[in-house]
Amino acid sequence: MKSHTLHLTFNLPQRMGFLNITPQVAEAVRASGVREGLCLVNAMHITASVFINDDEPGLHSDYAQWLEQLAPFDASPQRYAHNRTGEDNADAHLKRQVMGREVVVAITNGKLDFGPWEQIFYGEFDGRRAKRVLVKVIGE
Amino acid sequence: MKSHTLHLTFNLPQRMGFLNITPQVAEAVRASGVREGLCLVNAMHITASVFINDDEPGLHSDYAQWLEQLAPFDASPQRYAHNRTGEDNADAHLKRQVMGREVVVAITNGKLDFGPWEQIFYGEFDGRRAKRVLVKVIGE
Amino acid sequence: MKSHTLHLTFNLPQRMGFLNITPQVAEAVRASGVREGLCLVNAMHITASVFINDDEPGLHSDYAQWLEQLAPFDASPQRYAHNRTGEDNADAHLKRQVMGREVVVAITNGKLDFGPWEQIFYGEFDGRRAKRVLVKVIGE
Numbered sequence: 001m002k003s004h005t006l007h008l009t010f011n012l013p014q015r016m017g018f019l020n021i022t023p024q025v026a027e028a029v030r031a032s033g034v035r036e037g038l039c040l041v042n043a044m045h046i047t048a049s050v051f052i053n054d055d056e057p058g059l060h061s062d063y064a065q066w067l068e069q070l071a072p073f074d075a076s077p078q079r080y081a082h083n084r085t086g087e088d089n090a091d092a093h094l095k096r097q098v099m100g101r102e103v104v105v106a107i108t109n110g111k112l113d114f115g116p117w118e119q120i121f122y123g124e125f126d127g128r129r130a131k132r133v134l135v136k137v138i139g140e
Numbered sequence: 141m142k143s144h145t146l147h148l149t150f151n152l153p154q155r156m157g158f159l160n161i162t163p164q165v166a167e168a169v170r171a172s173g174v175r176e177g178l179c180l181v182n183a184m185h186i187t188a189s190v191f192i193n194d195d196e197p198g199l200h201s202d203y204a205q206w207l208e209q210l211a212p213f214d215a216s217p218q219r220y221a222h223n224r225t226g227e228d229n230a231d232a233h234l235k236r237q238v239m240g241r242e243v244v245v246a247i248t249n250g251k252l253d254f255g256p257w258e259q260i261f262y263g264e265f266d267g268r269r270a271k272r273v274l275v276k277v278i279g280e
Numbered sequence: 281m282k283s284h285t286l287h288l289t290f291n292l293p294q295r296m297g298f299l300n301i302t303p304q305v306a307e308a309v310r311a312s313g314v315r316e317g318l319c320l321v322n323a324m325h326i327t328a329s330v331f332i333n334d335d336e337p338g339l340h341s342d343y344a345q346w347l348e349q350l351a352p353f354d355a356s357p358q359r360y361a362h363n364r365t366g367e368d369n370a371d372a373h374l375k376r377q378v379m380g381r382e383v384v385v386a387i388t389n390g391k392l393d394f395g396p397w398e399q400i401f402y403g404e405f406d407g408r409r410a411k412r413v414l415v416k417v418i419g420e
Contacts, residue, residue, distance in 0.1 A: 001419065040318060044395030045395050045397070046397050058224055059233055062221050081341045084338055085338060090342050093343075098238065101332055101383065113276070136386035138278075177283065198370075243382065253414055257325070280283070
């Protein structure tokens, strides 16, 4: 069994944003030499997500607006008990649960085995600082 | 390490629906010959889900109603920016994030290592056309 | 390829609650002898979750309150069709989809490859009875 590990760092300039990281993941799969296996990609921070969806800016703006409705930003400790700790990012911990922490992608014939529109995104809900994503490839 | 790959195709007659695909996945595990390993099952389309829950029609109707409240269908480009592209399925991209893209299931003694009620479902949020699900088995 | 399987049992005294199970998972990884691989941790019951987030009591109270807003407990069969079966836990099946069934964690150098705050939680939405969590480790 082969394995390959990569830690990527991203620093998004806004509080909430989405970044297509498919090229970096595809390159990690290529570098691994794995032909058949699995590729895990996960946020290493708990106010961020890795998810698979469409690379369409209108959809990303829909995600941002929808998540803000489901779990509004509110720095005060009245709405969110977590913000009594001095943090202001309780909403980001909630948004991340909707979008998910990780994806697992099949590797077939040495490539990410994707449907026609699948792309991997880093989802940031408390940005403006460096945060990490883990790529782990296993297989043969 | 052994691996086995299967692409299944489903065409649900309604816009939103849920289909129990456990038999097809269990058969893929059997065909793989893997006794100990992991089985990934994921939607290859970004307006569909694969998830694990109960095979109970009342619950599925609850899921449909609840998802419609969380992310209502609205073909107009006023509510969803994604629908400015000519699509009408922005809501389906949102519903899919709540239900998830994929499941990873343990294989123990050659079988899906399931709790008493776990069943694998294909969740469709923009149906009436053929869409694919990937099953990838790895292990020994 | 090595593999290691562990079934853990939890019995939470309240209907909804969150329990840090990172020590048990870390011990399973150690016991497996796997240095490079993947660790799957999933709820085996369909009204419970396994997820990764922060070990902060205020945040857990925020999760509980938020999930209760998104999918309120209501034992009556009027709101939830699932409760026509005699069950009262339809809300728990919905809450579990928001929080997720499983996590997959990379193992690097024999350890869970975690970011600074990542901890694994068992999330219970219909407690007061024994329920199981599966840990499956594969790798080399």
